[in-house]
Amino acid sequence: MSAPTRYFDDSVKGFITWSIIWGTISVVVGILISLQLAWPQLNVAPYLTYGRLRPIHTNAGIFGWGIGSFIGLFFYITQRLTKTSLWSPGLARVTLWLFNIGIASAAVTLAMGINRTKEYAELEWPLAVVVAIIWVLFSINVFMTIFKRKEEQMYISLWYIMAALVGVTVLYVVNNLGVPLHLFKSYPIFAGTNDANVQWWYGHNAVAMVLTAPPLALFYYFLPKVTGNPIFSHRMGIIAFWSLIFMYLWTGAHHLLWTPVPDWIQTLAMAFSIMLIAPSWGAVMNGYLTMNGRWDQMKTNYLVKFLITGITFYGLQTLQGPMQSIRSFSAFIHYTDWVPGHVHMGTLGWVSMIIFAAVYYTTTKMCETEIYSVKLADTHFWLVLVGQLIYSITMWIAGVQQGSMLLATNTDGTLHYSFMETMIAIMPYYKIRAISGIIYLVGLVLFIYNIYKTYQKSAVSQTAKA
Amino acid sequence: MLEKNPVIFIILAFVVIMIGTSVTMIAPFKWINGPGDRIAEVKPYTPLQQEGRDLYMREGCNNCHSQTVRTLASDVERYGYGGSYSKSGEFVYDRPHLWGSRRTGPDLAHIGLKFPDPNGAWHRKHMANPQSVVPASNMPSYAFLNKALDTTYSERKMKLLGFPYTQADLDELKGKSEMDAIIAYMRKLGTDIPVKKVEAPAVVSAQSNPFTDLKAIEEEAEALYKKHCASCHGEKREGTLGPALKGSAKPEAELFKLIAQGVEAKGMPGFSGSLDEQKIWKLVTYIKLDAK
Numbered sequence: 121m122s123a124p125t126r127y128f129d130d131s132v133k134g135f136i137t138w139s140i141i142w143g144t145i146s147v148v149v150g151i152l153i154s155l156q157l158a159w160p161q162l163n164v165a166p167y168l169t170y171g172r173l174r175p176i177h178t179n180a181g182i183f184g185w186g187i188g189s190f191i192g193l194f195f196y197i198t199q200r201l202t203k204t205s206l207w208s209p210g211l212a213r214v215t216l217w218l219f220n221i222g223i224a225s226a227a228v229t230l231a232m233g234i235n236r237t238k239e240y241a242e243l244e245w246p247l248a249v250v251v252a253i254i255w256v257l258f259s260i261n262v263f264m265t266i267f268k269r270k271e272e273q274m275y276i277s278l279w280y281i282m283a284a285l286v287g288v289t290v291l292y293v294v295n296n297l298g299v300p301l302h303l304f305k306s307y308p309i310f311a312g313t314n315d316a317n318v319q320w321w322y323g324h325n326a327v328a329m330v331l332t333a334p335p336l337a338l339f340y341y342f343l344p345k346v347t348g349n350p351i352f353s354h355r356m357g358i359i360a361f362w363s364l365i366f367m368y369l370w371t372g373a374h375h376l377l378w379t380p381v382p383d384w385i386q387t388l389a390m391a392f393s394i395m396l397i398a399p400s401w402g403a404v405m406n407g408y409l410t411m412n413g414r415w416d417q418m419k420t421n422y423l424v425k426f427l428i429t430g431i432t433f434y435g436l437q438t439l440q441g442p443m444q445s446i447r448s449f450s451a452f453i454h455y456t457d458w459v460p461g462h463v464h465m466g467t468l469g470w471v472s473m474i475i476f477a478a479v480y481y482t483t484t485k486m487c488e489t490e491i492y493s494v495k496l497a498d499t500h501f502w503l504v505l506v507g508q509l510i511y512s513i514t515m516w517i518a519g520v521q522q523g524s525m526l527l528a529t530n531t532d533g534t535l536h537y538s539f540m541e542t543m544i545a546i547m548p549y550y551k552i553r554a555i556s557g558i559i560y561l562v563g564l565v566l567f568i569y570n571i572y573k574t575y576q577k578s579a580v581s582q583t584a585k586a
Numbered sequence: 587m588l589e590k591n592p593v594i595f596i597i598l599a600f601v602v603i604m605i606g607t608s609v610t611m612i613a614p615f616k617w618i619n620g621p622g623d624r625i626a627e628v629k630p631y632t633p634l635q636q637e638g639r640d641l642y643m644r645e646g647c648n649n650c651h652s653q654t655v656r657t658l659a660s661d662v663e664r665y666g667y668g669g670s671y672s673k674s675g676e677f678v679y680d681r682p683h684l685w686g687s688r689r690t691g692p693d694l695a696h697i698g699l700k701f702p703d704p705n706g707a708w709h710r711k712h713m714a715n716p717q718s719v720v721p722a723s724n725m726p727s728y729a730f731l732n733k734a735l736d737t738t739y740s741e742r743k744m745k746l747l748g749f750p751y752t753q754a755d756l757d758e759l760k761g762k763s764e765m766d767a768i769i770a771y772m773r774k775l776g777t778d779i780p781v782k783k784v785e786a787p788a789v790v791s792a793q794s795n796p797f798t799d800l801k802a803i804e805e806e807a808e809a810l811y812k813k814h815c816a817s818c819h820g821e822k823r824e825g826t827l828g829p830a831l832k833g834s835a836k837p838e839a840e841l842f843k844l845i846a847q848g849v850e851a852k853g854m855p856g857f858s859g860s861l862d863e864q865k866i867w868k869l870v871t872y873i874k875l876d877a878k
Contacts, residue, residue, distance in 0.1 A: 156726070157690065160716070163726035170726055171646025233644035238682055266592045274589050282592065283599045290603065301739060301746055305640070312677030313618045316685050321611040325603075365599060369606030378656035379685065380674035382617065385610050392606070451658055455689040527660045532862050535663055538813040539692045544722050 125270070127199045129486050131212035135192025136479055138216070140568060142184025142223055143472075147564055149177040151557040158550040167231045175230045175242040181467060182240055182330060183251070184223045189475050190334040191215070191258050194281050196482050197341045198262050201278055202269030207261050215257045222250045234304045238319050240326050241295045245306045248296040255292065259285040276357045280337035283365050287329035295322035313380050321372035328368035331466060332434075335474040336403055339431060342478050343410055346423040352409035360402030367396050374445035377454065386447070393445035400438030407431040422497045423477045429505065430473030437466045452527065457546065458519025461512040468508040468560060476500070476567060483571055487578030496570045503563030510556035518549035618674060625675030628778045630749035631771070633740045634758050638771025640743075641764055642684065645728065652686035653695040653775070665692060667699035668781045668859050676779070681747060691725060696776025703853025706769040707827055708818065713765060719817045719827070731764040795838050796864075797871045807872035810865055814857060823873065828854060833876045841870045 156162045156170045163169045199206055206212060226243050229235075235242050243251065263285065266278060295318055298306035310318050344351050351357065373381050373389035407428065411417070417424040440462055443449055453459065484491050491497060525545060528536035588595055617623075631639060642648070655665045655672045662671050672695050677683055701708045711718060714732065716725040737759045744751045797803050812821070818828040825831065834841065845866050848856030857866065 157724055160724045160726050165727060165730045166645075169645065171649050174649045175646060233646075235643055235646055236682065237643045237646065237648050237684060239687060263592065263596070272590055274592065274595070278592075279595070282596055283603075286596055286600050287603055290600070290607075299746060301743060305739070307681045307747060310681070311619060312680045312683050313623070313674040314615060315681065315683040316677075317614055317618065318611060319683065321607065362602065366602050366605065369603050370610050371606075373610060375687065376685075378658055378661075379654045380672055380677070382614060385614060388610055451656070455652055455687070455693075457688075459688065526664070527658075529660065529663070533659075533663070534860060534862065534865075535660065539664070540720060540722055541813075543724065547722075547724075 125199075125203055126205050127196075128206040128209040128212070129196065131206070131209060131216055132192045132196045132482065133486060134213075134216045135188055135195070135219070136482070138220055139185050139188030139192060140479075140571070142180050142188055144561075144564060144568070145227070146177055146180035146185055147557065147561050149173055149180065151554060151561060153177055154550065154554040154557055158547060158554060166233070172231055172233055172235070175235060176227050178240060179226050179230065179242060180223065182326070183226070185475075186330055186334075186467075186471060187255075188219060188223070189479065190284075190330075190338075191219070193338055193475070193478050193482065194258075194262055194334070196486075197277055197338070198265050198281065201271065201275050201341070202266055203271045204265055204269045207264035207268065211257055211261050215254055215261070218250060218254050218257070222247060222254055225250070229304070236296075236298070236306070236308070238295060238308070238315075239323055241292070241319070241322060244304055245296070245298060245300055246303060248292075252289070252292060252296075255285075255288055259289065275341070276351070276354065276361065277337040277341040279358075279361050280333040280340070283361070284329050284333040284337070287325065287333070287365070291322045291325050291329060295319060316376060316379065317373065317381055317385065320375040321369070324372040324375060325368055327466070328365070331471050332368075333365070335430070335434075335471050338474050338478045339403070339407060339427060342423070342474075342481055343407060343427050343431075346421065346427065346477070346481060347411065347414060347417055349410050349412075349414055352406050352412070356402055356406050360399040360406070363402075364396070364399040367392050367399065371396065371445065374450070377445075377447050377450040390445050390447060393442045397438060397442050401435060404431055404435040404438075422491075422494050422501065423481055425498075425501055426473045426477035426480075429501075430470050430477070433465055433469030433473065437462070437470055440465070452523045453519050456519035456523045456526075457515040457549070458523065461515030461519060464508060464515070465512045468504065468511065472504070476504070479567075479571065483574055487574055489574060489578045489581060492570050492573035492577055496566050500563045500566040500570065503566065504560050507556045507558075507560030507563060510559065511553055514549045514552045514556065518546040522546050619678050623674040624678065625673065625779060627780065628676055628678065630679040630747070631774065632755050632758065633737075633744055633751055634755070634762060634767055634770045635774050636743055636747070636749070636771075637735060637737070637740055637759070638767035638769065639684075641731065641768045642771060643682075647694075648684045648686045650686075650688065650690035650725070652689050652693045653683075654685045655693060655695050661693070663860075665696060667696045667776065669696045669699050669776050669779065672696075676776075679747070679749065694772065694775055698773045698775040698777040699781060701853055701855060702848065702850040704773075705853075706773055707853060709769045709772060710765065711827060713768070721821075728765075728768075731768060733764055735759065735762045735764050735767050737762075795842075795867050795870055797867055800871050800875055803868050803871065807868040810861075810869055811872050814861070815869065818854075828852075831873045834873055838870050838874060841873060842866055845869055 152162070153170050153173050166172070195206055195212060225247055229244060229247065230242060234244050236244060241248070262281060266274065266282070298308045300306040308315055340351060340357065370392035371389045373385045374393050377386050377390070411428065418428060444453060444462065480491060480497060522542045522545065525537045525542040530536050588598070655661050657671045708719065712720070714729040715727055716723040740759055741756060800807070818826060819831050820826045823831040844854070846856060846858040848854045
């Protein structure tokens with residue numbers, strides 16, 4: 121005999137809205153820097169040069185779009201899965217303010233050249249502290265909601281969320297340890313090869329704890345919601361979960377093959393990267409088998425399209441990744457454009473597809489209305505799919521071509537091509553890549569328009585009701 | 587149990603992620619940068635070099651340039667510049683490391699070995715206007731580094747990093763530009779470990795140019811010239827950073843020796859490490875084109 125639980129969704133909406141804004145900025149900056157690679161005169165010194173803009177692109181994407189939308193969506197699904205209202209809506213509002221101040225300051229300071237240079241941990245120490253505070257405030261809110269929950273069982277999505285809470289905290293704090301020189305400059309406590317090893321332990325597990333566990337949490341929640349089919353196997357989900365979070369932490373050094381990092385660390389990283397195929401595909405197969413007998417929904421339900429295409433890219437990503445972790449293959453494609461091709465299949469194809477589906481679904485639920493236009497959503501789907509495929513495929517071709525040219529030697533052992541010859545060869549691909557980014561951006565604009573119109577529609581119907 | 591108690595779950599998740607972390611990230615501290623890694627010749631950065639390194643970070647150079655010559659023959663050949671592959675001991679003073687992850691531009695771990703010129707004339711011209719020396723380059727212009735270097739924190743940086751310095755080192759900062767600093771940094775990269783000088787072929791004078799007919803080798807010779815010489819001597823041998831070669835009156839044997847050994851004092855690198863005798867003779871023939 122209790123009143124139905126009231127869910128607090130204001131911060132969900134806030135985080136989703138702002139994450140879309142930061143995500144759009146990331147894509148726009150991405151297009152600009154892709155154009156700069158083809159036309160260097162587009163660099164506007166000093167603030168808008170490639171070296172300063174690229175960290176803005178990656179940080180806005182990972183922290184603004186990725187983490188921002190995950191925080192919002194986790195507030196949403198944690199409340200539903202625990203049948204409990206958010207522990208502290210006030211704290212969530214504070215978190216959103218801090219988040220926006222943090223990301224905006226990140227963009228400004230990076231443009232000013234305040235940059236630690238460690239990839240995805242570029243922010244100088246005061247901002248790194250802000251990021252850590254945001255994450256801890258968010259973690260406390262989610263964890264306390266789980267702690268006082270009304271639903272006894274913790275569904276698998278909550279597992280992935282909790283692993284991310286712990287994992288991101290450990291990774292981010294350790295890789296940011298440093299000694300401040302002044303407010304805008306610090307030096308890491310690690311040096312040289314140690315610093316590189318810590319960095320890629322962080323870098324690769326940021327992929328695990330930000331770009332894998334959270335979208336998997338969303339996937340496990342939204343696929344059954346959207347299709348009405350229960351998840352195929354809870355047990356498979358559990359096994360895949362524990363083996364995933366166990367194996368990932370060994371693999372960082374596959375970013376450092378053939379470098380001075382000790383060989384045994386490289387070899388362990390290589391072996392565990394291959395082993396990771398199993399838990400990754402555990403999740404993929406769980407998704408596919410959930411669709412058993414209901415594959416017709418791929419045609420009839422626009423959200424299923426996003427989710428299943430997304431998990432398919434996750435499957436491809438987790439086959440390609442281990443392949444790149446093998447020494448001989450790494451020698452060939454590392455440091456080439458193959459790698460950005462790989463990364464963007466993960467971020468644009470896998471992570472963003474899942475977020476798009478989750479945002480469409482939660483928006484209609486929170487607005488208590490249907491989506492403004494399914495047709496627009498379908499067009500959005502095809503544009504982002506085509507944009508991403510053109511991006512990744514051209515970069516893979518460019519990577520293979522440049523990789524083979526860089527390795528080519530003459531019969532006397534001298535190099536066959538100069539560095540510039542290899543660069544001239546891949547220039548056409550840079551131009552195609554910029555176009556692919558523009559296609560993706562058009563898709564993104566349709567998405568934003570559709571969400572905006574859905575909110576507007578709901579506002580109108582609310583007024584009508586009143 | 588696990589499915590019902592979030593506190594135990596969080597602790598267990600923490601333990602699980604710490605296993606791989608302990609083996610591959612924490613345990614290596616015992617060996618990396620230890621006595622086994624140290625290389626006696628590798629010196630810490632001077633105040634000017636460290637300022638240059640901080641500018642390299644400010645401009646995000648690491649987004650396009652890596653700093654590790656891998657243990658691959660093609661890497662050593664292309665980026666070793668006469669040195670070897672990168673060793674852990676070369677990086678013990680690097681906080682942070684700047685190894686990078688993408689070679690949009692070439693690796694710079696040993697860039698200091700590439701041009702012997704002490705004034706860094708090539709770098710100066712290249713940084714200000716990359717396309718003036720490498721026409722197809724997609725590197726942005728860094729002409730804006732031609733401004734006074736801020737040395738407010740230079741001494742404090744040395745103290746914080748624990749690098750030794752003298753008053754003379756600090757005096758060296760006076761009147762320097764940001765460009766001076768970043769070039770000082772680049773000129774240090776890879777130069778601490780002595781490089782075995784490759785001797786030019788011994789009996790040059792006894793040999794004569796086997797390629798008397800330019801027509802037969804023109805295409806290859808022109809390609810070689812563009813690849814190795816044009817960035818300093820101009821596309822049409824008109825001379826830019828280096829002297830004009832058009833109508834050179836130098837005897838062929840002397841040209842051969844210059845290309846093979848270089849002229850350290852003038853910043854001309856030697857090519858005997860990267861070009862075989864046949865190719866050097868082809869270049870000689872190409873350079874002497876108008877004299878015939």
